Amino acid sequence: MSWLAYLNRGTVLLQLLLVGLVMVAEKRGALRRRVEHRLLPEHIRVLIGPILLLMSAVLFLLVGLPWGLLRYFGLLWLGWMLFTPLKALLLRINKKFPVDELESTFLRPVYVIVATMSFIRLMGSTENLAQTPVANLFGVELTLGRIYVAIIAIYVIMTLSSRPATFLAWLSGVLFGVRPRNRRGLELLFRYSVIIIGIIGVAYFIGIDGTAFIAIAGGLSVGIGFGVKEIISNFISSIWLLFEGSVRPGEILMINGDPCTVRKLGLRATQLRRGRDGAELLIPNQNFFTQEATSFTATETSRRDSVVVGAAYEHDPDIIVELLKTIAKEHKKVLEYPPVNAFVIDFAESSINYKVLFWVSNPLDAFEVGSDIRRTIWKQFEQKEITIPFPQRQVYPMEWPPSLQQSLHSAGSGGVMPQGIQPELTGSDEEPHSKA
Numbered sequence: 001m002s003w004l005a006y007l008n009r010g011t012v013l014l015q016l017l018l019v020g021l022v023m024v025a026e027k028r029g030a031l032r033r034r035v036e037h038r039l040l041p042e043h044i045r046v047l048i049g050p051i052l053l054l055m056s057a058v059l060f061l062l063v064g065l066p067w068g069l070l071r072y073f074g075l076l077w078l079g080w081m082l083f084t085p086l087k088a089l090l091l092r093i094n095k096k097f098p099v100d101e102l103e104s105t106f107l108r109p110v111y112v113i114v115a116t117m118s119f120i121r122l123m124g125s126t127e128n129l130a131q132t133p134v135a136n137l138f139g140v141e142l143t144l145g146r147i148y149v150a151i152i153a154i155y156v157i158m159t160l161s162s163r164p165a166t167f168l169a170w171l172s173g174v175l176f177g178v179r180p181r182n183r184r185g186l187e188l189l190f191r192y193s194v195i196i197i198g199i200i201g202v203a204y205f206i207g208i209d210g211t212a213f214i215a216i217a218g219g220l221s222v223g224i225g226f227g228v229k230e231i232i233s234n235f236i237s238s239i240w241l242l243f244e245g246s247v248r249p250g251e252i253l254m255i256n257g258d259p260c261t262v263r264k265l266g267l268r269a270t271q272l273r274r275g276r277d278g279a280e281l282l283i284p285n286q287n288f289f290t291q292e293a294t295s296f297t298a299t300e301t302s303r304r305d306s307v308v309v310g311a312a313y314e315h316d317p318d319i320i321v322e323l324l325k326t327i328a329k330e331h332k333k334v335l336e337y338p339p340v341n342a343f344v345i346d347f348a349e350s351s352i353n354y355k356v357l358f359w360v361s362n363p364l365d366a367f368e369v370g371s372d373i374r375r376t377i378w379k380q381f382e383q384k385e386i387t388i389p390f391p392q393r394q395v396y397p398m399e400w401p402p403s404l405q406q407s408l409h410s411a412g413s414g415g416v417m418p419q420g421i422q423p424e425l426t427g428s429d430e431e432p433h434s435k436a
Contacts, residue, residue, distance in 0.1 A: 076118075083107060146207075161195050188238075234268045235267050238285045249262050276367075305366040309388065310389065311381070312386075317352060323384070325342050342357070349391065351388070
């Protein structure tokens with residue numbers, strides 16, 4: 001509450017008002033639009049706002065007004081925006097450098113912590129604020145200082161736990177011969193083990209003893225039994241899938257008849273990308289143990305596909321089979337081995353049906369290759385005058401009740417209606433009639 005006393009000063013309100021106006025203008029892009037793209041690139045134009053605030057601080061200094069808050073917020077803002085040109089510089093030096101991960105997990109959080117501590121020191125005493133009691137948990141008095149240290153420690157543990165986990169998984173592979181595809185599961189187990197041990201250590205640091213952990217574990221067991229059993233099931237399924245290696249990033253699975261590429265295996269669900277429309281799918285991990293999924297990359301990546309076509313009875317089947325083989329072999333994405341093959345599969349009503357089988361190296365190319373082969377078949381059949389027959393139907397009107405002439409006509413044609421004909425029933429003016 002003592003901080004609110006600063007707001008009674010007109011000079012403080014003036015500086016805060018100016019800071020707010022500059023930030024709002026920067027947020028809406030009014031400052032950047034005044035500078036052409038050709039003059040300054042985007043990663044430099046983001047510095048216009050904080051530089052303008054620092055220039056305002058210099059102006060206040062020259063006219064004899066207090067300028068400390070303008071300088072303070074300008075420097076904080078400038079430090080925050082400097083990450084953007086720094087990212088551009090690092091990516092220019094090395095495009096594969098994980099700058100986004102470094103920025104989001106380490107640099108910006110550390111900057112927020114440092115900025116928060118500096119602001120508290122600016123406004124008052126950090127020692128007095130740290131001793132402020134907040135709550136009492138399991139007989140331990142929690143202060144703002146303890147809570148702040150605990151939050152920072154837990155964040156650091158969760159952020160940096162992946163490094164020792166990766167090292168332990170690699171060491172297990174070297175010492176115990178764990179296969180590379182199973183190291184991901186070990187890495188995940190090691191990471192969460194490090195996180196759990198770290199959280200227990202933080203709890204002991206703030207004064208929570210083992211009795212409290214027993215009470216928390218009891219409450220969690222009840223919660224798992226009633227509310228979060230699905231989450232625990234998915235978590236255990238993810239660990240099992242990582243160890244087994246049956247579902248890996250980059251693998252192609254058939255989900256509901258569509259080829260999907262595995263993008264990421266998470267703790268709760270697996271993220272896939274559907275091939276036909278690029279949609280992102282989230283499949284709960286336990287579904288891979290309860291439902292059937294077809295994989296095209298479990299042992300090898302090649303996939304067999306087929307094209308079915310019909311030709312008229314007047315053409316020699318041997319010629320058609322050889323032509324279909326030639327068409328499939330000439331496609332650049334069809335593999336030489338396993339070899340292309342073609343078969344006569346059916347004697348249909350109007351045609352002899354054929355099937356050509358071929359293999360492609362990338363399962364996602366099968367649909368495109370099949371389309372190309374169908375177009376080539378149509379063109380080749382057109383050039384070689386090979387007919388692709390299609391059924392034809394004729395509709396004859398029929399009177400009801402049938403007249404003698406209609407009956408004789410039907411008898412003369414064999415007395416059998418052609419298959420697929422829907423008769424049209426008509427009547428005379430003297431007698432009632434109906435439509436069927």
